[in-house]
Amino acid sequence: MTALRAVIDLDVEGPRINKHLYGHFAEHLGRCIYGGFYVGEDSDIPNEGGIRLDVVEALRALRIPNLRWPGGCFADEYHWMDGIGPKEDRPRMINTHWGDVEENNHFGTHEFMALCEMLGADPYVNGNVGSGTVKEMSDWVEYLTRDGDSPMVRLRKANGREKAWRVPFWGIGNEAWGCGGNMSAEHYAEELRRYATFCRDHGDNKLYRIAAGAADDDYRWTETLMKAISCLGCTREPRNIFQGLTFHYYTVPGPWEHKGSATEFGDDEYYTTLAKAARVEELIAGHSAVMDCYDPHKRVGLILDEWGTWYDVEPGTNPGFLYQQNTMRDALVASVHFDAFHRHADRLVMANIAQTVNVLQAMILTDPDTQELVLTPTYHVFEMNKGHQDAASLAVHLLGDDNAIEVGDRSLNRVSASASVKDSRALVSLSNLHLTEPVEITLDLRGRAVAEVSGRLLTAPEVAAHNTSGRPDAVAPAAFEVGAVTDGTLPVTLPPHSFATVELALTPEG
Numbered sequence: 139m140t141a142l143r144a145v146i147d148l149d150v151e152g153p154r155i156n157k158h159l160y161g162h163f164a165e166h167l168g169r170c171i172y173g174g175f176y177v178g179e180d181s182d183i184p185n186e187g188g189i190r191l192d193v194v195e196a197l198r199a200l201r202i203p204n205l206r207w208p209g210g211c212f213a214d215e216y217h218w219m220d221g222i223g224p225k226e227d228r229p230r231m232i233n234t235h236w237g238d239v240e241e242n243n244h245f246g247t248h249e250f251m252a253l254c255e256m257l258g259a260d261p262y263v264n265g266n267v268g269s270g271t272v273k274e275m276s277d278w279v280e281y282l283t284r285d286g287d288s289p290m291v292r293l294r295k296a297n298g299r300e301k302a303w304r305v306p307f308w309g310i311g312n313e314a315w316g317c318g319g320n321m322s323a324e325h326y327a328e329e330l331r332r333y334a335t336f337c338r339d340h341g342d343n344k345l346y347r348i349a350a351g352a353a354d355d356d357y358r359w360t361e362t363l364m365k366a367i368s369c370l371g372c373t374r375e376p377r378n379i380f381q382g383l384t385f386h387y388y389t390v391p392g393p394w395e396h397k398g399s400a401t402e403f404g405d406d407e408y409y410t411t412l413a414k415a416a417r418v419e420e421l422i423a424g425h426s427a428v429m430d431c432y433d434p435h436k437r438v439g440l441i442l443d444e445w446g447t448w449y450d451v452e453p454g455t456n457p458g459f460l461y462q463q464n465t466m467r468d469a470l471v472a473s474v475h476f477d478a479f480h481r482h483a484d485r486l487v488m489a490n491i492a493q494t495v496n497v498l499q500a501m502i503l504t505d506p507d508t509q510e511l512v513l514t515p516t517y518h519v520f521e522m523n524k525g526h527q528d529a530a531s532l533a534v535h536l537l538g539d540d541n542a543i544e545v546g547d548r549s550l551n552r553v554s555a556s557a558s559v560k561d562s563r564a565l566v567s568l569s570n571l572h573l574t575e576p577v578e579i580t581l582d583l584r585g586r587a588v589a590e591v592s593g594r595l596l597t598a599p600e601v602a603a604h605n606t607s608g609r610p611d612a613v614a615p616a617a618f619e620v621g622a623v624t625d626g627t628l629p630v631t632l633p634p635h636s637f638a639t640v641e642l643a644l645t646p647e648g
């Protein structure tokens with residue numbers, strides 16, 4: 139059996155893992171909002187103001203830190219004034235990006251803010267640059283965040299909300315190079331500066347303005363936007379224009395026309411998927427390196443506000459709804475992403491999986507007929523990893539010569555790992571990506587004594603295993619027997635295609 143050593147200095151704390159790396163995304167796309175989060179007040183499904191209570195309860199267990207809305211591509215054709223006031227009077231529109239279906243605007247600003255309050259999540263509102271106006275965006279900020287008396291405040295109050303909401307995160311367009319307006323980087327940089335200027339801080343609400351960034355490895359896009367703020371650097375703080383810059387990266391196993399099935403895949407496709415997922419680290423490092431040239435003090439945050447697997451839709455479902463199942467393979471895609479996020483916590487400050495319910499790499503799938511809810515393997519990784527939120531990162535040095543699996547012209551690490559410490563508890567995340575071979579890992583825990591150990595394991599006999607309403611726990615966390623720490627070492631054996639967390643209660647320092 140392959141044997142590796144994982145050296146962790148428990149007393150050498152690295153950058154804080156921002157809790158917002160565990161962020162989420164809800165777009166008006168397929169059954170994410172309608173049927174997923176929102177069923178309307180008249181539904182038989184238990185709800186508050188139309189919001190599904192079972193979905194809220196499941197997500198509260200993840201401690202989701204922020205929720206991005208209303209898109210995605212939808213954000214750039216969304217006109218927020220259509221989504222306020224009495225529902226029966228709200229104008230309708232066609233969702234041209236996603237399924238060409240009619241959108242009744244019953245889920246709008248007030249419903250989104252209520253959802254965030256129920257989840258205990260910070261709102262991340264994505265404004266419309268592609269088909270909107272500066273005034274429209276500026277009015278939305280005022281409507282949401284201003285107190286006292288003003289035209290937008292009066293409108294909000296007339297719609298039943300007295301107090302301003304707190305909105306920390308504000309996106310200025312989305313994928314401006316594509317569905318957000320097909321702009322050049324230079325053109326978008328100018329638009330960004332104009333829009334950002336009129337996204338005001340009202341009262342105590344300080345907006346963290348987020349620029350719409352690159353696709354994949356388009357470093358030129360990142361550089362153009364970073365230059366756009368550094369040229370003002372002599373007279374103004376770069377942070378005044380935008381504070382965060384995004385990029386998007388999806389894990390797509392095959393070519394775009396045949397991405398591959400979510401549940402039926404061979405060994406090669408499995409390894410290709412994981413190798414593509416692991417590439418996220420190269421991209422984070424690449425965008426960070428470009429940003430370092432213009433912002434060496436790391437004042438602008440890098441944000442990956444769309445990530446996850448993207449497969450062919452489930453047979454028989456609307457191709458525009460992006461509904462896909464979710465297997466143990468997706469769980470490992472998620473764990474590999476989180477390991478990379480933790481290692482780059484100095485620059486990467488937020489990430490949002492696409493998307494939370496019923497779309498792409500979802501946490502929750504709801505049955506359109508029975509309305510039953512199923513938690514996916516990806517959900518369990520978010521839950522098992524939640525202790526990393528706002529903890530100090532710890533470097534994990536994996537030693538041993540047998541940690542590589544060759545995948546085409548790429549090499550995939552057999553074991554992916556990361557660790558953090560908070561309040562005298564360390565959390566170690568370990569993934570064995572090998573399909574058939576177990577791996578023995580000796581945790582070499584230095585710098586602090588360990589008083590207690592516990593572990594959890596996520597795996598299944600088949601890597602394509604997934605949860606359905608008939609078998610909701612086909613992939614679910616179980617106890618992981620890990621023994622005790624002896625002389626600072628703890629041997630653990632990970633089964634094939636598995637994800638485990640080991641929690642260490644540390645003895646007090648000093």
Ligand code: AHR
Pocket residue numbers: 165209210211212312313444492493498
């Ligand atoms: O998440 C689905 C879509 O992917 C988003 O709307 C868009 O931003 C991206 O291309």
